Structure formats: structure tokens, C-alpha cells
Amino acid sequence: MNSKPSESLLEDLDSLLGPRGFTRDPRDIEPWLTDWRGRYRGQSPALLSPANARDVQAIVSRCGAAGVAIVPQGGNTSMVGGATPPAHGGALILSLRRMNRIRSISSSDNVLTAEAGVILAHVHDAAVQARRRFPLSLAAKGSATVGGLVSTNAGGTQVLRFGPMRSLVLGIEAVLPDGSLYEGLSALRKDNRGYDLRELLIGAEGTLGVVTAASLRLVSAPGSRAVAWAGLPTPQVALDLLRDLERQIGEAIESFELVPANALALVLRHIPGARAPLVALHPWNVLIETVAPEGASDAAESLGGALGNSLEQGLATDAVVAASESQAEALWRLRESISEAERADGPALKHDISVPVSAMPQFIEAARHAVTERHDGARVIAFGHLGDGNVHFNVQAPRETDAAAWLTSEGPGVSSFIYDMVTAAGGSISAEHGIGQMKADEYRRTAPVTRLNVQHAIKAALDPRNIMNPGKLLVHGN
Numbered sequence: 001m002n003s004k005p006s007e008s009l010l011e012d013l014d015s016l017l018g019p020r021g022f023t024r025d026p027r028d029i030e031p032w033l034t035d036w037r038g039r040y041r042g043q044s045p046a047l048l049s050p051a052n053a054r055d056v057q058a059i060v061s062r063c064g065a066a067g068v069a070i071v072p073q074g075g076n077t078s079m080v081g082g083a084t085p086p087a088h089g090g091a092l093i094l095s096l097r098r099m100n101r102i103r104s105i106s107s108s109d110n111v112l113t114a115e116a117g118v119i120l121a122h123v124h125d126a127a128v129q130a131r132r133r134f135p136l137s138l139a140a141k142g143s144a145t146v147g148g149l150v151s152t153n154a155g156g157t158q159v160l161r162f163g164p165m166r167s168l169v170l171g172i173e174a175v176l177p178d179g180s181l182y183e184g185l186s187a188l189r190k191d192n193r194g195y196d197l198r199e200l201l202i203g204a205e206g207t208l209g210v211v212t213a214a215s216l217r218l219v220s221a222p223g224s225r226a227v228a229w230a231g232l233p234t235p236q237v238a239l240d241l242l243r244d245l246e247r248q249i250g251e252a253i254e255s256f257e258l259v260p261a262n263a264l265a266l267v268l269r270h271i272p273g274a275r276a277p278l279v280a281l282h283p284w285n286v287l288i289e290t291v292a293p294e295g296a297s298d299a300a301e302s303l304g305g306a307l308g309n310s311l312e313q314g315l316a317t318d319a320v321v322a323a324s325e326s327q328a329e330a331l332w333r334l335r336e337s338i339s340e341a342e343r344a345d346g347p348a349l350k351h352d353i354s355v356p357v358s359a360m361p362q363f364i365e366a367a368r369h370a371v372t373e374r375h376d377g378a379r380v381i382a383f384g385h386l387g388d389g390n391v392h393f394n395v396q397a398p399r400e401t402d403a404a405a406w407l408t409s410e411g412p413g414v415s416s417f418i419y420d421m422v423t424a425a426g427g428s429i430s431a432e433h434g435i436g437q438m439k440a441d442e443y444r445r446t447a448p449v450t451r452l453n454v455q456h457a458i459k460a461a462l463d464p465r466n467i468m469n470p471g472k473l474l475v476h477g478n
Contacts, residue, residue, distance in 0.1 A: 002069040002470060004090040009066050010046055013092075016058055021049045021098065032076055032093055033085065036140075040081035040437060043089030044071070049098045053173060053181060053212040059094060060210065060467075061179030069467050070094045072206035074116060074148030077140040079352065080436030082152065082205050082472050091470070096147045099212060105130050110218040111170060111187040116147025116211050123216065132218040135162040135254070139336045147211045153203035155432030157289075157335075160387040161254045162219070164432065165202060171215035172198045177208070177463040187215040200458065205434050206469040208462050223294035226303040227328035230319035231282030235361035235386065238286050241315040242387055245288070248306040252299065255289040256387040257335050263383045266341040267334050277331060278318050286386070287335045289328075338383055342394065346403045348381070349395040349411050351418050355427035357389040364391060367421050371395060374417065375410060390431035393418060419446055435473045444475050 014022045023029065029047045034040065050056045063070050069091035073083040085091045100117040107130050114123055120134075120141040127134045138144065138156035148154075150172065155164045162168065170187035174197075184198055201209055232238055235258060242256050261283050267274050278285075288307075292299035304321045311319060322328035342348055355363050368380040377398025384391040395414055397406035419429045423446045435443045444452065452474075459466075459474055 002090055002465075002467060003067040005045055005063075005068045005092060006066065009062060009068065012062060013046065013048060013059065016062075017048060017050065017055060021051060021055065023047050023049075029093070032073060032095065035081045035084045036077050037079065037081075040084040042071075042085035042087050042091075044085040044091060044093045045089060047093045047095060049095045051098050053099075053175065056094070056099075056175045056210055056212055057179050057181055059092075060175050060177065063092065064177060064179060064465060064467055067465050067467065068092060069470050070210070071469055072096065072147070072151070072210050074145030074151075075119065075140065075143040077144045077148065078152070078436055079350070079433040080430070080438040082434050082436030082469075083148070084437070086471055094210060096145065096210070096212070102126050103213065105132075105218075107132060107218075109187060111215050112218055113171075113185055113187075113213060113215045114146045115213045116145060116150075118146045120144045120146070120149060127218050128221065130218070131221050133221050134168070134216055135219050136165060136168055139339065146214055146216070150202055150211050150214050151204060151206050152434040153432070155385070155388075155390065157255045157257060157385065159385060159390070159432075160256055161251060166199070168217045169198065169202055169214050170217050172201055172211060173213040174201050174209040174211045177465070177468050181212075182209070185213060185215045187217075203434070205436065205473045207459060207473050208468060210468075220293060222291035222299070223296060224299040225289060225291045225328070226299035226321060227331050228288045228303055228307060228319055228321040229277040229331050229334075230286050230288065230307065230316040231278050231280065232284050232286065232316045233282070235284060235364050237315060238284055238386055239357070239361050241286065241310055244310045244313065244315050245303075245306050248309060249290060249302050252290040252292060252302065253288065253387075254291055255287065257287040257384065258386040258391065259285040259287060259335060259338070259383050260381060261285070262379065263338045263342075263381050264334065266345050266381075267337050270341040270344040271333070271337045274334060274337065275330070277320055277334065280318065282317055287331055289332075335383075338381075339392075342381065342396075346396060347407055348397075349407060349414055351393040351395075351415065351422075351429070352390070352431050352433040353393050353418070353422045353427055353429060354388075354390040354431035355422060355425040357387065359425055359427075360386060360389050360391065363421070363425055363427075364393075367393065367418065370421065371414065371418065375414060377401070378414070385431075389427075416442065416445075422446075437472055440471070440473065440475045443473075 096116040397403040
């Protein structure tokens with residue numbers, strides 16, 4: 001158990017950070033005590049908001065000496081309670097939101113260096129101004145920060161072509177649990193000097209250090225883009241369609257999102273202005289986005305021609321290519337509004353899972369059948385990033401039941417059942433959201449012992465006093 005912060009420590013931090021960087025006012029702290037989903041609530045005696053990496057070093061050094069825990073926090077958009085302080089109130093919230101400068105951008109190197117508090121949407125804007133782009137996007141782009149994206153190895157809708165955050169981070173600056181500064185922002189494409197601390201910090205959920213800045217890989221801005229929607233009968237046909245499109249237009253495909261009929265129905269029911277993109281409704285749908293470089297054939301023409309060929313082969317029942325940017329955005333809103341529509345329809349168990357890509361179509365169908373057979377009336381909504389083997393496998397309570405009560409009584413068993421199927425299929429119980437505190441027990445239960453032992457050994461070596469975001473990712477007693 002970590003120590004609770006003493007009055008002398010709090011006074012010292014107040015003197016160090018000043019009124020902009022330190023507060024004990026419960027009204028200022030309140031918004032940051034609850035996770036984005038509203039499932040977890042903690043307490044904290046103070047909110048620390050450093051202005052630079054030196055401040056972070058000083059905070060970590062002082063807290064480390066006192067054995068006081070720190071909970072790093074960015075945009076507070078964690079889906080698994082990974083940035084919520086513990087309920088006992090003994091940890092300090094370390095907010096990186098004041099550290100929001102884009103330090104540099106180089107079109108020659110295709111690198112943008114941003115501090116941890118920079119919002120993803122601002123990274124996108126800065127890249128566009130340099131005639132480049134940062135190819136990672138997600139629904140929380142208006143609030144998610146660079147530090148959080150790095151610490152959770154965020155995914156999103158363009159992983160199919162560019163990979164998750166791990167593939168886009170070229171360098172990291174971070175404060176380690178002993179207060180030392182790891183200065184690894186040099187964006188070397190090749191660096192073969194043994195253990196890579198950058199790789200350890202990406203996806204570590206703040207348990208090994210505080211990410212203060214990152215060098216991010218940029219790519220060329222597209223000359224044109226195209227967005228299409230296709231209706232089809234099964235997830236397997238959807239994967240066959242993806243492979244056929246790849247054969248025809250290759251790496252032009254950046255997003256390939258699977259949307260079942262029941263997810264689309266929720267969006268049409270709960271999201272004002274939403275319209276079905278095709279005349280008829282289909283059991284399954286895919287949203288496709290492609291790009292073309294400057295000077296190449298128009299992306300819409302290429303995608304339209306390729307889809308026409310696939311339709312002739314029976315790899316889709318119907319399809320439409322957006323004729324304008326507004327139509328393209330309308331199609332994307334259908335996909336990005338699924339979580340909002342699902343919330344409006346009632347609470348659900350959410351499972352961010354992955355299995356090998358080739359196994360995903362069969363897994364979706366088999367797991368959906370298994371869950372509904374085991375729990376009569378349960379409703380499964382499986383949607384997401386089919387092309388990289390990651391779907392959001394969510395379960396709603398049967399209709400005409402008390403949803404909250406059903407989730408409380410049946411939810412843990414449903415989730416364990418799903419995670420057992422994922423593990424048996426050689427998959428992961430967390431594809432892109434992390435482990436946080438929500439999945440920590442299930443991770444300990446399902447992960448290979450060797451994996452857990454190695455991770456605990458790394459944690460013990462770098463953070464022997466367990467001050468960095470305790471209770472997240474790893475649970476003691478494995």
C-alpha cells in the first residue's frame with residue numbers, strides 16, 4: 001500500500017507548481033475523479049498540473065521519496081478506467097493538459113514532436129498545415145491527448161494500413177519513477193542499441209513512467225479520398241471483399257469497418273439526421289475508405305471500379321460511393337455514432353477483443369450464437385475493425401428486463417465466457433483500449449504465466465515502490 005500524501009508534501013508541491021499547477025479545491029478536482037464511461041470513481045487530495053518536464057521530474061522525485069502514488073492523466077478518455085484515481089484517496093492526479101505545445105514539425109523528416117497534453121485533433125491540424133497528415137484517428141480525437149494515446153497504444157480506424165500508435169511513435173521523452181528524464185525524442189528510423197525503453201513505455205498505461213512528449217511519424221497528404229458503404233450477407237463475405245479490393249487497389253485501402261444491421265438500426269433510431277445509405281437493409285455492412293496520392297487516379301473512380309468488379313463476383317449485395325465530402329462524412333458519422341447510439345439504447349457489456357484476422361468472421365458468428373444460447377434474449381452487437389482482427393463485441397441485456405440489474409448479476413459471467421473464447425482462439429482480451437482497472441483481474445486470469453512474470457519483473461525493476469498508476473494493468477499476487 002502506498003503512503004498518503006502528508007501536509008508537508010502537499011505544501012511543497014504547492015510551492016513548486018504555483019496556483020496554475022496545484023489545486024486542492026474539490027470543485028476543480030471533481031471532473032477528473034470519474035472515468036469517461038462513468039463506471040469508476042476515485043478520490044484525490046490534489047490535482048497537479050505541471051508546465052514542463054522539469055516540473056514532472058520534481059513531482060515524481062518528491063512523490064517517490066515519500067512513497068506516494070501518482071495517477072497520470074491526459075484527456076481522461078480511457079475506456080477501462082486507466083486514468084481514474086483509486087477510491088482510497090491516497091494518490092495524486094498528475095494532469096499533463098498544460099503541457100500542450102507542439103515543439104517542432106519537419107516535412108523533410110516527416111516528424112512532429114508534441115508534448116503529452118496536445119489534443120489529437122491539434123496534431124491533425126498542425127500536420128495539415130505542413131502538407132502532411134498524422135494517420136491515426138478515433139472518435140475521441142477532440143479530447144484524447146498524445147500522452148494518453150502513447151500510453152494506451154491507441155488504435156482507431158486506420159490501423160489496417162498504418163498500424164496502432166506503436167507504429168507511429170518514433171521517439172519518447174518520459175520521466176521515470178526515480179525522477180530521471182529519459183530523453184529519447186530523436187526520431188531515428190534505425191537504432192539498434194539493445195533494449196528499447198520507448199517500446200516498453202508505449203502501452204504501459206502510465207505504470208512505468210510519465211510520458212511528457214513524443215515524436216510522431218507523419219505521412220504524405222492524400223491527393224484524393226473516397227468513402228463507400230457496402231451491404232453484404234456475412235462477415236466472411238466482408239473479409240473476402242476486403243481481400244478482393246486489396247488485390248485490385250492494394251494499399252489504397254486505409255479503413256474497412258464492419259457494421260451489423262442491429263448497430264445501424266440503433267444509429268438510425270437514436271442519432272438525429274442519420275439516414276440509411278442503401279435502399280435495402282442488409283445483415284452486415286462495411287464502411288470503406290481509400291486514398292490516392294497527388295497526381296494519381298481519383299480515389300473515388302478507383303474504388304468505384306473495384307467495387308463494381310467485386311459486386312459482379314457476388315462479394316457484396318449493394319454498394320454506394322460518396323459523391324461529395326459531406327456524403328463521405330455522413331457515412332463516417334454512421335460508424336462513429338454506434339457507441340453513442342448504443343448508450344442511448346441502454347447499458348451494455350463492452351469487449352474490445354482481437355483474434356487472427358482469418359478467424360474473426362467465424363469467431364463473430366460462433367461467439368454470438370454461444371452467448372445468446374447461454375443467455376436467452378441477450379443481444380450481441382459486434383462491430384469494428386475487421387481488417388485488423390479487432391471488433392467491439394458488446395452485449396446488451398434482454399429486452400423487457402432491468403438492464404442494470406441483469407448486467408450486475410450476469411455481466412461478469414458473460415464477460416468471462418467471452419474472454420475464454422477469445423483466449424482459446426489465440427486472441428487478446430484488449431485489442432486497443434488497454435487493461436486499466438476494468439480488465440486487470442481477467443488479464444491475470446487469462447494471460448500466460450510467463451508473460452505476467454516478465455511484466456511484473458519489469459515493473460519491479462523500474463518502479464520498485466509501485467508509485468506509478470498502481471492498480472492498473474498489473475494486479476499484485478500473480
